Amino acid sequence: MSNADMFLDMARTAHVKGQTEQALSLIDRVLYTEPNNQAAWLLLAETTPDPARRTQAYERVVAINPQTAAGKQAVAALQATPAPPATSAPPAAPAVPADPRPPANADSAAPKQPAVREGRWDCRYCGSKGVRGRDIACPACGHVRDKEVRFYLPEEADEVLDAALLQRAKAGVDWLCAFCGTSNVATAEQCRQCGASKAESNQHQAEKTYTLDQVPRSAKAPKPTPAPAPPPSKSGGCGSVVAIAAVLLLFFVGLGAWLLWPRSSEMAITGYSWERTIAIEELQTVTEEGWEIPAGGRRLSERQAVYGYNQVLTGYETRTRNVSEQVQVGTETYTCGQRDLGNGFFEEVQCDRPVYETRTRSETYEEPIYQAVPIMRTSYTYEIDRWRVVTTRRVGGSNRRAEWPTLNLRDNQRAGTRTEQYIVVLEDGNRRRYELEVSQAQWEALREGQRVEVQTDAFGKPISIE
Known part of the structure; x- marks a missing residue:
């Protein structure tokens, strides 16, 4: 017996016991690997409570091969399906002249809803990996996931677009039967295993929120989150430059120490x-110039000379300059994490952050104007005896x-x-x-x-x- 036949037998048994959801999960597992399995599509049509999905399954059986026993059974079932009653079209509404004014907020797009993705879990009974989050029971061994289950979200998980799955994901966390420990979807009022009432149980799967770097990508326990790195400095790559400079400094210091380290030799x-x-040295008479005559010097002449300058404020001049500044022009929504919904699905956590724009404006300012005013002092020319080599x-x-x-x-x-x-x-x-x-x-x-x-x-x- 192949794996597909084994799963279909398990699905038929579950269907007979009234465990419709488990039966559908087993059928889906077969169709995932064998999309043209007529027996699986026929069993899906007999099991699903959804009329539209039942019709779709019969049509798929006929499309695969209408001449087989399964195909003929599907044709008969489709012919026996009553057509929806025809309804008369309502009278046409009178034409309403178009309103020339644009609708309010015509340029504002509706906010994007957080994406939902289907997680995975591993069966701790038979070791099956990557069981879909929608599957309450392991398709391989039939064991129901319990409170120890750990949901994870693979990197390649696609967004859930199916309306039924989205409704299932947003229905709430799974609840655990207080009597048999079976996991049940939030909408179930009775335990699928023992029939106990939901009202008698108060245990649920855990709902958790992760940052993007903490999202579990496998069933293994996550590694400890490292301490956050210090924010980068405004100078951009300054930290890298400093690190490289430090390494080079250590290298040259070590090289210098090796070269200069003394060795002993005979x-x-x-x-x-x-x-x-x-x-x-010889005592010579020399001529020098300075602001004072030292001891032993003999004055020859003097004059008024510029000793320095004072900066004197004489007024202001109006000038124009360009100034750049960061201006907040709005906010943007981004994905900052994932929320484990406690039912096999994950939902994006969205955060808002400000959006800035660099704007340049022109401004006038008063520039102080200074004038350099010379300071006059007496400069002396003198002769003096000095020892010279x-x-x-x-x-x-x-x-x-x-x-x-x-x-x-x-x-x-x-x-x-x-x-x-x-x-x-x-x-x-x-x-x-x-x-x-x-x-x-x-x-x-x-x-x-x-x-x-x-x-x-x-x-x-x-x-x-x-």
Whole structure:
């Protein structure tokens, strides 16, 4: 026996027991997979209480094959169906002249009703997946969904347009029989399983509202909703730029630390050098200019000069500028969530948000006008004696006898700043030579041929002697 035959047998049994809704659900399941199954269409015609749907089912049986036993039975049933009584047409109403005025609110469209979509549920008895929300009982095993059922809405779920299904979806949540636990549609006044009255039961399937990111797409428990991200800054991609800059900064800091991190290497001292300098200063008479004459200065001349400027307000000038502003021009309705109706169907949750438009307007304003007024002060020209560096005496060598240059100074000269530098020549294991500046005490303590521990950079260049 095929699955279709098994489902049709179950549907016939349910029909005999008066369980019409379960029988129709089983028949629909067969027709979903085998739309040309004559036996299913014939059983649908015998089961449905809807005359229009019964006629449609018979016509479908005949269209498939009128020569089979099922086809002949359908033809006989259609011929026995009485035609609707003819009704006389009412007298024509007198013509009414057209009103030239447009109807009120002619340009305003009726608000769109929230879309209804059919959900799915999984049978926890036989494991069937994706059972339609309209099916109270599992078409595979016949078990009725209970209060533990979890409805979910697949991403590809289409909008329900059938009037009967829409009426079913909006009838209310399913109620649960207090005696046998059977789930029943909201319009049923008695339990489909045991016949208990709806008034004796007060349990219902849960009605829930979800935001768009929380809508269950499968029967699995939803993942915890993550904390909302902070709103983006007005600068748009500023956050991304900052993140990239931070990564680059960390990279270069790490690279610099690796390059500068000292290494230890043994090297030999192969030579020395030294250099000492003394700057020679001479007292000279120079001419300078300033707002004051310093001590020791001798005035030569003076004059009035511009010391600075004051910004003085002289008036206002009327100017025009363009100003952009956000103006609310209305509201728009958008889908902000889904509501589980507790009966296998979901309905869109609609929210309103303001709609803004950028408008530019012209405005006048008063621009202050300033004039730069010079500040006059007395400027002095004077002469004064200053020590000036005229030459530098320098002496050096590659021996261990460092000394200062010999000076022959005139009466108007003196020794100025002194400098000294001490160098050792180092050689590594690859016979590469480096010069390293050290202190005088270290230079005097080291000996040629001595092997010392040297801190180097990443390229082997000496940094210091340990």
